Amino acid sequence: MTSAFEVIRRITNATPAPAADERCDMCDEPIGGDHPHVVNMEGRTLMCVCRGCYLLFTDRDATLRYRAVPDRFxxxxxxxxxxxxxxxxxxxxxxxxxxxxxxxxxxxxxxxxxxxxxxxxxxxxxxxxxxxxxxxxxxxxxxxxxxxxxxxxxxxxxxxxxxxxxxxxxxxxxxxxxxxxxxxxxxxxxxxxxxxxxxxxxxxxxxxxxxxxxxx
Ligand SMILES: [Zn+2]
Ligand SMILES: [Zn+2]
Incomplete structure (x- = not known):
């Protein structure tokens, strides 16, 4: 099992730099620099996604492989x-x-x-x-x-x-x-x-x- 530290270090390192020509990590749709993320629960990595893919994983009570990162402050x-x-x-x-x-x-x-x-x-x-x-x-x-x-x-x-x-x-x-x-x-x-x-x-x-x- 991955330790919590390992998890956070991997997510930290995986934070992608914003780029104008980025594509959705799930469906390959072009996305802008300002896009939502989901956490891949298996690898504990952060994925850049389009709005459509993001919305598939917003249910916080579901047992999902991916979890949408909410936009809440x-x-x-x-x-x-x-x-x-x-x-x-x-x-x-x-x-x-x-x-x-x-x-x-x-x-x-x-x-x-x-x-x-x-x-x-x-x-x-x-x-x-x-x-x-x-x-x-x-x-x-x-x-x-x-x-x-x-x-x-x-x-x-x-x-x-x-x-x-x-x-x-x-x-x-x-x-x-x-x-x-x-x-x-x-x-x-x-x-x-x-x-x-x-x-x-x-x-x-x-x-x-x-x-x-x-x-x-
Ligand atoms: Zn997508
Ligand atoms: Zn991103």
Whole structure:
């Protein structure tokens, strides 16, 4: 069986560069640079597809070999995941994304680094407790949607009792592109100023694009 890390690394590496003359990986129809993706569950690779092929695999409850990556961007209130929740999850860094891997039957966590996505520890007990208290976090399609979570530097917030955490629900292909971009910019031990600027920019852009979770 493929490990979750292997899975994410392969998808990261397989993220195709946009090209004007791209064709659907399923039916060979020409598609533009802005096209949807499906995850091939067997090889865990990302495939570029036309709208018609994409629509064949949008049923999130079906047992399908391919799964359409939804085009859904959600933001959550600042207190959705508190610093206390974060500590309980046992994720050793301040920025990570989590998703449910249906092949493993559990949540997995990854964070971006100089070599791509790195699998993180994740306390499944703490995660279950968190979604019991915040059920809005549990509305996540298996394998194709992820929660990207950032905890600001705590030293900035020492006097306010705890920093606000940023939480976004993003399509998995967007998360892998994010990881790829961080990797490209990584310098030195902690990524350096380019990574920091890129991450800030990314959160600003994604927050602007997202609608608040629960809103209709
Ligand atoms: Zn097609
Ligand atoms: Zn593509």
């Amino acid at each position: 959600l933001s959550f209130p600042d207190d959705t995941i508190t610093a206390v929740d974060w500590d309980a999850l046992e994720i050793p860094v301040n920025l990570a994304f989590v998703f449910r891997n249906s092949a493993l039957g559990r949540m997995v966590a990854f964070y971006p680094g100089p070599a791509g996505a790195i699998e993180s520890d994740l306390s499944l007990t703490a995660w279950r407790s968190l979604v019991e208290r915040r059920p809005v976090l549990d509305d996540l399609a298996d394998d194709v949607e992820a929660l990207l979570i950032r905890l600001p530097d705590r030293t900035d917030h020492a006097r306010t009792g705890g920093p606000a955490t940023e939480v976004l629900l993003l399509p998995i292909d967007v998360c892998y592109e994010f990881v790829a971009q961080v990797r490209l910019r990584w310098r030195g031990f902690d990524g350096g100023s380019d990574v920091k600027a890129y991450v800030d920019e990314f959160f600003t852009a994604m927050t602007a694009r997202a609608r608040p979770a629960g809103a209709r």
